[in-house]
Amino acid sequence: MAEKGKKVMVTVRKPPHGSIYVQESIEVMFIFATYEMDLSVVFLDDGVLALHAGQDTKGLGIKGFMASLGALVDWEVTNVYVDRQSLKDRGIAEDAIIAIGKDDDSGAPIRPKVLDTAQIAAMMTGQHSIVSF
């Protein structure tokens, strides 16, 4: 499967800290990026909760993965999308989600791009494979 340039998608639909799914999804994103695959990442349903600002897992005694999410762009995971309806359903403002990196020149934060469900559905159709979490 790890063929250079192949279109692959990772979808994240689980909430962040009750299970290992989101942590594992980030590992897979980094692996796909390392193999220079044409990767897109989509957060939808409860997966958008992983993008909630201000998460602090110290009290759970775990390191968490906010640092990894904040460095996706540095790892060349740049095509990162989030479902508008899922954010809305959970009361998360589109401009309040965490940054996944910052612009090299301006230093401005780069956030996942908010898309409508229909746009995400269309993007799914063109993939060689989709790995879901």
Add this chain to the structure above:
Amino acid sequence: MLHTVNKSPFQNGALENCLRLARDGDAILLLEDGVYAAAAGTVKSSLIEQAVKRHAVYAIEADLKARGLGNLIKDVRVASYGDFVDLVEKHTVHAWL
């Protein structure tokens, strides 16, 4: 596109999440506990009753039989594991875990 759903519609929203995103003409395959959605006369039956108007909806025969489900929503197609393989071969797959 082929969407697979393996969770009971009484347990969580995976099927509803799937149906919200699936485009007209996409195929939907119910397997494992997902096949409970194919049963007629339940509080969740309307999901698949509506879905069959827009999608080919399949349910895995072995999972139906294992759960004693025979009274299915009209137009749900009973699929063997071989049919499952054919569908996977033909489509990009998204698993709604």
